[in-house]
Amino acid sequence: MATLTAARYGKDKVRIFRVVRSPKDGEVWNDVVEYNVKALLEGDIATSYTHADNSVVVATDSIKNTCNVFAKTSPHVLHPELFALDIGLHFVKTYPHIHKAFIDIEQLKWSRIVVSKNGNPHKHSFTRDGEEKRLTSVEIDATKGKDAVTAKVTSGLSGLLVLKSSGSAFEGFVRDEWTTLPEVNDRIFSTEVDLSYTFAMPAGPLTAEGIAALQDRVKFDKTAESAKQITLDVFATDESASVQATMFKMSSEIISANPTVETVSYKLPNKHYIPVDLGFKGLANLKPADAEVFAPVAAPSGLITATVSRTH
Known part of the structure; x- marks a missing residue:
């Protein structure tokens, strides 16, 4: 006799690069972020494992598409913790049978180039500044109801x-x-x-x-x-x-x-x-x-x- 005791699935290594264009001093300045995103879901999904019932499965391709759409539409895309909270909250609010979402983000380090002849940062040019990554891991919990969602955030x-x-x-x-x-x-x-x-x-x-x-x-x-x-x-x-x-x-x-x-x-x-x-x-x-x-x-x-x- 075998029993499924834990199940979680989703999309890993969703690579996102976003350019945010904003007015500054009469010019258009760009900010950029590059993320590697992992998004996993948990909930009433056991039958997809035990009874080959795909009716409870949000396709991992749909999860990837969600991450990309939020990269375009989220007002918080430049801030990895807020961006992760946005995505995770969407999943537990959108799908009644999904009760937890786990969003992990690695942010690669792009730094604005400072031009030597004037000492000023350039409005749209950047350098990849080493292999350091900023990390965040967010757990969105809707097990007590969709109106009682809580979040845990770990960064580093x-x-x-x-x-x-x-x-x-x-x-x-x-x-x-x-x-x-x-x-x-x-x-x-x-x-x-x-x-x-x-x-x-x-x-x-x-x-x-x-x-x-x-x-x-x-x-x-x-x-x-x-x-x-x-x-x-x-x-x-x-x-x-x-x-x-x-x-x-x-x-x-x-x-x-x-x-x-x-x-x-x-x-x-x-x-x-x-x-x-x-x-x-x-x-x-x-x-x-x-x-x-x-x-x-x-x-x-x-x-x-x-x-x-x-x-x-």
């Missing part, structure tokens, strides 16, 4: 590569018969930041009219800017005793600076740089005071994670 960033060539140590760790790693009071600290944070959402049902007000109430964009800057500031300035200690300082400062953030989570893999033995040429390069030439090592790598929560 990934792909942010950082490195400091000094100001990081690792000493005093467990030493036993399994230990070969030497203690070091100064080392390269490099990682690819994977950061997420959850928001405290206002009480009351989510409505299409109320989504716009969330930008000021929950401060999605300001939090994204703050969380990234705090990450960079603490990483650069902390005399790091360990990745763990630095990670906790980052998380604590984000919570302190952003009242609508409830939890902060980091995943920080170590990007190891190993001093190269140049002794065959009589060159000292292995001790911390001498090491200047390193070999980047992709694997294996340490992986440190933590979640820090607001104390109420």
